[in-house]
Structures are given as structure tokens and as C-alpha cells.
Amino acid sequence: MLNTATILQNSTSVAIGGFDGMHIGHQELFHHLDQNGVIVVINTGYANLTPSHFRQRHTDKHLHYYNLEDIRHLDGAGFVELLKKDFPKLQKIVVGYDFHFGKDRRYSYEDLKELFLKENEDGEVVIVKEVKHHNDAVHSHKIRQKLAIGDIKGANEFLGYNYTICGKKITGQGIGAKELVATINLEAKEFLVPKEGVYVTTTRIDDEEHFHPSVSFIGHRVSTDGSFAIESHILDGKVVCEEKAEISFIAYIRENKKFESMDELRDAIKKDIAVANRELQRLEL
Ligand SMILES: Cc1cc2nc3c(=O)[nH]c(=O)nc-3n(C[C@H](O)[C@H](O)[C@H](O)COP(=O)(O)O)c2cc1C
Numbered sequence: 001m002l003n004t005a006t007i008l009q010n011s012t013s014v015a016i017g018g019f020d021g022m023h024i025g026h027q028e029l030f031h032h033l034d035q036n037g038v039i040v041v042i043n044t045g046y047a048n049l050t051p052s053h054f055r056q057r058h059t060d061k062h063l064h065y066y067n068l069e070d071i072r073h074l075d076g077a078g079f080v081e082l083l084k085k086d087f088p089k090l091q092k093i094v095v096g097y098d099f100h101f102g103k104d105r106r107y108s109y110e111d112l113k114e115l116f117l118k119e120n121e122d123g124e125v126v127i128v129k130e131v132k133h134h135n136d137a138v139h140s141h142k143i144r145q146k147l148a149i150g151d152i153k154g155a156n157e158f159l160g161y162n163y164t165i166c167g168k169k170i171t172g173q174g175i176g177a178k179e180l181v182a183t184i185n186l187e188a189k190e191f192l193v194p195k196e197g198v199y200v201t202t203t204r205i206d207d208e209e210h211f212h213p214s215v216s217f218i219g220h221r222v223s224t225d226g227s228f229a230i231e232s233h234i235l236d237g238k239v240v241c242e243e244k245a246e247i248s249f250i251a252y253i254r255e256n257k258k259f260e261s262m263d264e265l266r267d268a269i270k271k272d273i274a275v276a277n278r279e280l281q282r283l284e285l
């Protein structure tokens with residue numbers, strides 16, 4: 001493994017952006033990087049699809065972070081200077097068609113081209129055209145909107161992978177295993193949690209390599225204690241979760257509902273399990 005300083009010293013290309021989600025539009029930028037290319041992440045502090053180090057899962061490129069707070073005062077020339085200082089061999093910059101940077105986002109790719117090529121005659125600035133899915137431009141905020149309305153399939157198509165949240169195991173009410181079905185309860189504060197309801201999911205427990213088929217509930221447990229929960233019921237047998245788990249969302253099943261009795265809730269959960277099993281089998285997951 002090369003150390004960070006060596007990677008930056010030797011990098012000849014960078015792709016620049018916020019890159020929350022590492023979606024199919026972002027991946028298009030990465031295709032233009034050379035073998036030792038680096039992804040420069042402008043960290044706004046608002047990433048909740050792939051917060052903190054979770055972006056790294058979606059690329060084998062090195063990620064280099066600039067905090068927006070530290071660089072927002074720079075003018076166009078100042079930003080290009082910073083890049084040239086941190087990446088002394090820089091030859092190629094890759095950005096998207098809507099990239100803006102510098103103080104008040106005043107500078108566009110046109111300015112970037114002018115400023116970078118002025119002193120690097122054989123340099124290159126690649127502008128990636130808008131990446132669309134079914135004629136709809138792919139952007140992180142649209143993925144957030146889709147998750148907020150439970151459109152998991154739409155969100156996953158934009159992402160190019162199944163949306164996944166990671167969380168710490170917490171103790172539930174303790175009635176699931178006794179009266180309903182056993183669930184792993186999670187707290188996943190850094191992540192955007194999809195709309196309240198029941199989902200077909202797969203779940204990875206602690207550091208296991210594989211995901212288990214599962215059905216998950218997100219929402220206020222309006223039928224029991226009313227508190228907010230993220231719960232996953234594993235479908236392929238009894239499991240032990242020590243400290244953490246991750247839930248990958250495959251499809252939305254139904255809304256969160258208030259059931260008048262435990263029997264009704266139990267029946268609904270039984271149906272959810274059947275739906276999840278069918279869908280996971282169909283998808284061979
Ligand atoms: C597949 C599934 C669907 C669920 N659907 C609902 C629901 O529609 N409404 C609700 O109030 N709780 C629902 N729950 C949550 C249960 O109320 C919860 O599992 C129960 O309160 C036990 O919580 P515990 O694990 O903290 O003991 C669901 C749970 C699962 C696993």
C-alpha cells in the first residue's frame with residue numbers, strides 16, 4: 001500500500017465533486033481517470049447516502065477530501081493553485097457539466113479550463129456530459145427524494161447498486177422475539193433513512209461477508225411503543241448480531257400501519273415475510 005503523500009505526488013488526474021452516493025453519474029467521471037487517478041471530494045458535511053468513509057466502498061481509487069469550510073473563500077485561481085500544490089504532476093481534471101467552484105460557486109468548468117490550461121498547455125480538462133437514466137438526469141438530491149417517498153427501485157437505478165445503510169446494534173423493546181418475530185434493531189444516524197414502511201432487504205451482520213435475505217421495518221412503532229425503529233428480520237435462520245449490521249434495500253412492500261392487536265400485526269408480518277421471500281427468490285438474492 002502506498003502512503004497518501006506518495007499517491008498525491010504521483011497522481012496525474014483528478015475528478016472533483018461532492019460525490020454523495022457515488023451514483024452512476026459520478027462513476028462516469030471516474031471512468032476518465034488514469035490508473036493512479038484520485039477522486040477529490042469537496043466535503044460539505046451533508047452527505048447522507050454515503051457519509052464519511054462509505055464512499056470508498058464504491059471505488060478502488062484513492063479519495064482525497066477538502067472541507068468546503070476550508071476552501072470556500074478561494075477564488076478560481078486560488079483553487080487551481082491548491083490543486084497544483086497537492087497534485088504536482090496533475091495533467092487532467094475531470095468534472096461534470098454542472099460543476100461550480102470557488103467563492104459563491106462563482107466559477108464554472110469554463111473558468112477551470114482557462115485557469116488550468118493557461119499554465120499547463122498540454123493539460124486536459126474533461127467535461128462529462130449529463131448522465132441520465134430513462135431521460136432523467138441523475139443527481140444525489142433526486143436519489144434522496146426517491147428514498148423519501150419509498151421509491152427504492154428508482155433510487156437503486158440511479159445509484160447503480162442497492163441503497164445500503166449501516167448502523168450500530170441497539171436493544172429493542174424485547175417483544176419481537178417473544179410475540180412477533182426476532183429483529184435486529186439498529187441506530188444509523190449518519191444515513192438518510194428511507195420512508196417509513198416495510199421493505200424487502202438483505203442484511204449483513206457484523207463482519208460477515210455475505211448478506212442474509214431479510215425483511216425490514218422502518219418507522220414509528222405505532223402499534224406498540226410508538227418509538228422510531230430500524231429493524232431487520234433475518235429470513236434464513238437464527239443469527240447473532242454483536243455490534244453492527246447493514247441493510248440493503250431492494251423493494252418497498254407497504255406503509256407503516258397501526259394494528260389494533262398483536263394478532264393482526266403478526267398476520268401482517270407473516271404476509272410481509274412471504275412477499276420478501278418471493279421477491280428475493282425471483283431476484284435470486
Ligand atoms: C416485517 C415487519 C413489519 C412491521 N410492521 C409494523 C407496522 O406496520 N406497524 C408497527 O407499528 N410496527 C411494525 N413492525 C414493528 C413491530 O411493532 C416490532 O417489531 C415490535 O414492536 C417488536 O419490537 P422489538 O424488536 O423492539 O421488540 C414491524 C416489524 C417487522 C419485522
Ligand SMILES: Nc1ncnc2c1ncn2[C@@H]1O[C@H](COP(=O)(O)OP(=O)(O)O)[C@@H](O)[C@H]1O
Pocket residue numbers: 016017018019020025026028029094095096097098099128129130131132137138139140141
Ligand atoms: N448526472 C451527472 N452527469 C454528469 N456529471 C455529473 C452528474 N452528477 C454529478 N456530476 C458531476 O460529478 C461531480 C460531483 O457532483 P455532485 O454535485 O457531488 O453530484 P450531484 O449533482 O449528484 O449532487 C461534479 O463534477 C458534477 O458536475
